[in-house]
Amino acid sequence: MTDLKSSSEDIIIRFKDVYKSFGRHDILKGISFEVPRGQVLGLMGGSGTGKSVTLRHVIGLLKPDSGRVEVEGRNVPDLTKHELADLRKRMGYVFQEGALINWLTVAENLALPLQENTKLSKSEIDDLIAEKLKMVHIPDAGEKLPSEISGGMKKRVGLARALITDPDIILYDEPNAGLDPQIARSINELMREIADQHHATALVVEHRLECIETVCDEVVFLYGGKALVHEKTADFLRPTHPQLIEFLGPEARNA
Ligand SMILES: Nc1ncnc2c1ncn2[C@@H]1O[C@H](COP(=O)(O)OP(=O)(O)OP(=O)(O)O)[C@@H](O)[C@H]1O
Ligand SMILES: [Mg+2]
Incomplete structure (x- = not known):
């Protein structure tokens, strides 16, 4: 013990x-x-x-x-x-299934945890989204819907979303x-x-x-x-x- x-x-x-x-x-x-x-x-x-x-x-x-x-x-x-x-x-959770919201764009999916948990302004949120999308090597995916991107890209969006609030x-x-x-x-x-x-x-x-x-x-x-x-x-x-x-x-x- x-x-x-x-x-x-x-x-x-x-x-x-x-x-x-x-x-x-x-x-x-x-x-x-x-x-x-x-x-x-x-x-x-x-x-x-x-x-x-x-x-x-x-x-x-x-x-x-x-x-x-x-x-x-x-x-x-x-x-x-x-x-x-x-x-x-x-906490950040990278779900096995990706778990993106299908009717929101990639950028809107990423914005959600920031809108819910922080008081950041729209432009600060946009900057963070751009930074995280770059980090997972899909800088141009923001305006796409989950149905328009590949499985591997969805996985990376899930990762970016989990990390966007810098979780402990x-x-x-x-x-x-x-x-x-x-x-x-x-x-x-x-x-x-x-x-x-x-x-x-x-x-x-x-x-x-x-x-x-x-x-x-x-x-x-x-x-x-x-x-x-x-x-x-x-x-x-x-x-x-x-x-x-x-x-x-x-x-x-x-x-
Ligand atoms: N909510 C649930 N209700 C009933 N059974 C469940 C539930 N969640 C998981 N299980 C069952 O528990 C077992 C373990 O599931 P789990 O998803 O943790 O497996 P895993 O180790 O992650 O496997 P994999 O490598 O395939 O992802 C499975 O038999 C699954 O069907
Ligand atoms: Mg599993």
Whole structure:
């Protein structure tokens, strides 16, 4: 057991023996891990093991059946609606599905979190949108509707939207999905840069080892509803645990 007093100040996200089932489907079966301030923690695991479910607990979209999901020392399910709304303002969430509003342009999608959470003027908002679109390499996409851009571009708009308020906590759900290798590389570098420069704390769900290697300080392997392996990235990518070796395959040793 670590010293609770000092750890509760530095641990930004903490899962403590979290259980979650959907009907008779037990997904999380006692998952525990911690993310200290400024750390980027990767979450890997097979499809359907509960990675997205885990992220949704952090932002309070799901409640655990038992156990604690703490953000900055407070149990998220215990927060009032108002407290939860305040917490979400400081979080960025890159949704696996993109989750853009289809009838708004890209620029309007990006403006939403700023209009809701800040008092910035229209021209300040426009500047931020231009800056973030440039950052994700689609400077000219602002006037387009989501239906007019490719899947990879939608992903990048989702990323720009999650980062536009400079959040303290960022949850990335497969940020590389649908991106070509070159764009993926630059997005990974961007994620790392954000971690280094803003000291944002992040959880990254990703299958691609290149992303994990570039971006994450440590990695958790979800297996059987538990955090089976939790190691520093370099050690994680040289697995000794049989289930992790099987999951990562021969690619791991070349990573
Ligand atoms: N709201 C829900 N209601 C019922 N079942 C759900 C719900 N959300 C998730 N599940 C189920 O929980 C399991 C874990 O889902 P989750 O989306 O977390 O998987 P994942 O690890 O993110 O997989 P992938 O790599 O394919 O994205 C799946 O079997 C899914 O069908
Ligand atoms: Mg998922």
